[in-house]
Each structure stands twice: as structure tokens, then as C-alpha cells.
Amino acid sequence: MNKIYQKRLPKEKNPAKRRFGGFTLIELLVVVLIIGILAAVALPQYTKAVTKARFAEAMTNLKTIAEADKVCQMENNSLCKISDLDIEIPGTVINTDGGTAIQTDNFMYRASENPSCGHAQALYNREDVCISVTDDGDFMVMQDDGCNEKAASQDYSKLLNLPQGGCGCC
Numbered sequence: 001m002n003k004i005y006q007k008r009l010p011k012e013k014n015p016a017k018r019r020f021g022g023f024t025l026i027e028l029l030v031v032v033l034i035i036g037i038l039a040a041v042a043l044p045q046y047t048k049a050v051t052k053a054r055f056a057e058a059m060t061n062l063k064t065i066a067e068a069d070k071v072c073q074m075e076n077n078s079l080c081k082i083s084d085l086d087i088e089i090p091g092t093v094i095n096t097d098g099g100t101a102i103q104t105d106n107f108m109y110r111a112s113e114n115p116s117c118g119h120a121q122a123l124y125n126r127e128d129v130c131i132s133v134t135d136d137g138d139f140m141v142m143q144d145d146g147c148n149e150k151a152a153s154q155d156y157s158k159l160l161n162l163p164q165g166g167c168g169c170c
Contacts, residue, residue, distance in 0.1 A: 065120035140165025
């Protein structure tokens, strides 16, 4: 009768088999591997998005320059310097071989006084890519025309969904 009513005591645990809370090395390596794969997939898409945003800003500035350049040409009956246009593009006005330009972190903007076609051009500072605005107000992209030492790393006409044009920025 003693055996039936005796309270069972838990068996002693072996202190050598005690498990601490935490992750194993394999679990941590799997997590790091997954993060690495996600980063490898996301980084090129992020780079494309940043490039598209830079060119969207440039296209907005080019439209402004082209419209101001048309007004200046009508008023003066001659080609206009970018510094003479009645606009404010943040950057530094610099002298170039073909006239004047506005230099920003990402682009060098020019107006009609430069020996290129169209009313406005923007040369990408990071690679040999140029965007110009035609007389009709359409955008064209030109790459690898020798204006910049670093060749284009991708097809910018496809990335920006713009036609490849014959007007360069040099």
C-alpha cells in the first residue's frame, strides 16, 4: 500500500545533458545564407531604381531648360547660353569647350549654344550616357559616344524606355 500512495519524485536530470537556449551554428549559417541570397537579388533592382530616379530628375530639368531656351531664342534670335536662361537649376555654372554648362552631382546640363543638336542636353557624369531634347520636345538617349571615359554599363535606352538617338553631348 505504501507504493501506491507514494508521491513520485522526478528523476534527477543529468547536468551534462542540460541544453542552453540559443541557436546552433548551422541555424545561424542558414540565416546568413538566406540574407545573402536576398541581398544579391535586391541590389541590382535597387541600383536600377536609383538610376531611373536620377534620370527622371534630369528629364524634368531638361524640359525646363528646353522651354526656357526656346523662349530665349525667340527673344534674341540667336543661340542662348544656359546662364542667360530665366531658370534656376541647382548646380555650378562652368565654362566648357562649347560654351557654358551647369554641373551637378550627377549631370552636366547644356543649352542650345553648345555644338550639339536640340535645345538641351544632359551628360551623365558617372557613365558615357547623354540625354537630349529634340525640337519637338521628345527625349533621345545616346551612349558610348566618347563624351565620358567610363563606358555605359547597361542599355540605357531600354532602361529608360527612350529611343536611341544620334545627338551626343560632346
